[in-house]
Amino acid sequence: MNILVTGAKGQLGSEIQVESDAYKEYNFFFEDSKSLDITQSEIIKNYITEHNISVVINCAAYTAVDKAESEIEKAEAVNVLGVKNILLALVKVKNSKLIHISTDYVFNGTNHIPYKETDDVDPIGIYGKTKRVGEELILNSMIDGIIIRTSWVYSSFGNNFVKTMMRLGEERENLNVIFDQIGSPTYAKDLANLCLFLLDKDFQNRSKIYHYSNEGVLSWYDFAKCIMELANIDCEINPIETKDYPTPAKRPNYSLLNKSRIKEDFDIEIPYWKDSLKECIKIIQN
Numbered sequence: 046m047n048i049l050v051t052g053a054k055g056q057l058g059s060e061i062q063v064e065s066d067a068y069k070e071y072n073f074f075f076e077d078s079k080s081l082d083i084t085q086s087e088i089i090k091n092y093i094t095e096h097n098i099s100v101v102i103n104c105a106a107y108t109a110v111d112k113a114e115s116e117i118e119k120a121e122a123v124n125v126l127g128v129k130n131i132l133l134a135l136v137k138v139k140n141s142k143l144i145h146i147s148t149d150y151v152f153n154g155t156n157h158i159p160y161k162e163t164d165d166v167d168p169i170g171i172y173g174k175t176k177r178v179g180e181e182l183i184l185n186s187m188i189d190g191i192i193i194r195t196s197w198v199y200s201s202f203g204n205n206f207v208k209t210m211m212r213l214g215e216e217r218e219n220l221n222v223i224f225d226q227i228g229s230p231t232y233a234k235d236l237a238n239l240c241l242f243l244l245d246k247d248f249q250n251r252s253k254i255y256h257y258s259n260e261g262v263l264s265w266y267d268f269a270k271c272i273m274e275l276a277n278i279d280c281e282i283n284p285i286e287t288k289d290y291p292t293p294a295k296r297p298n299y300s301l302l303n304k305s306r307i308k309e310d311f312d313i314e315i316p317y318w319k320d321s322l323k324e325c326i327k328i329i330q331n
């Protein structure tokens with residue numbers, strides 16, 4: 046089976062590249078934004094035909110949440126048109142499958158209990174809006190697709206909160222971090238292993254949307270405190286409110302995802318956030 050991983054130089058794509066070594070039964074094709082731009086419909090269509098691709102793991106996305114507010118067309122091109130192009134190419138392939146990643150930012154963050162897949166969506170920023178339209182395209186398509194909504198992704202690859210905190214923590218004596226946004230982080234390596242585990246699963250008659258993050262719940266403040274502790278960095282973390290850290294894009298105050306559906310449908314266990322964070326920090330420090 047030939048599998049295309051788009052956006053392969055991003056956090057998730059990079060982790061899939063590493064973890065895919067254990068899946069010798071598949072032929073993987075890893076392409077980044079330069080080698081395969083998903084906004085180019087003819088290029089995508091030709092690539093999928095020429096390489097006999099039957100499964101796409103779409104890790105390509107416009108993920109700059111704040112920039113998206115002023116780069117609406119760019120965000121739409123990747124998160125909407127890019128998804129459409131992949132679907133149009135896959136529809137021509139017999140028994141094709143798509144694993145697509147979406148986000149907790151499709152919700153407005155006013156819940157007080159973890160979001161289920163069946164909860165109403167109401168994105169409050171451009172990034173979340175474009176990701177939601179991408180989801181709708183998949184839900185309305187004929188493709189056997191699975192949409193995995195995830196949150197607060199970090200990795201030893203790329204730029205993310207964990208690496209930023211570790212860098213700033215070494216440079217400064219104290220840092221202000223928001224305590225009134227609640228969610229759960231996701232180690233991209235855990236998510237990568239989930240994507241690979243799903244490859245031989247039958248998507249037919251399954252639910253299309255699944256929620257996935259690491260287990261547990263915390264604020265960015267708690268996350269930052271724990272990063273300093275585990276990385277052995279002597280930097281004081283001060284809790285601040287969202288209103289004291291203005292950003293171009295609004296973020297949901299509460300974006301905890303209920304993961305019961307994916308655990309029950311696929312009989313999986315999900316790592317606790319602190320265990321995964323420990324593992325990632327060790328890799329970063331080595």
Ligand SMILES: NC(=O)c1ccc[n+]([C@@H]2O[C@H](COP(=O)([O-])OP(=O)(O)OC[C@H]3O[C@@H](n4cnc5c(N)ncnc54)[C@H](OP(=O)(O)O)[C@@H]3O)[C@@H](O)[C@H]2O)c1
Pocket residue numbers: 051052053054055056057058077078079081082083084103104105106107108123127146147148149176195196197198199203
């Ligand atoms: N990061 C998070 O906190 C987070 C949270 C929730 C959900 N998600 C979702 O999780 C998925 C993976 O995110 P990630 O953290 O791995 O993102 P990432 O590190 O930003 O990677 C995204 C990749 O997509 C590539 N890309 C952008 N435009 C492209 C195009 N036109 N054609 C092909 N590739 C293109 C980027 O390449 P360039 O760098 O060259 O542009 C980048 O390598 C995304 O769907 C994202 O929406 C992420």
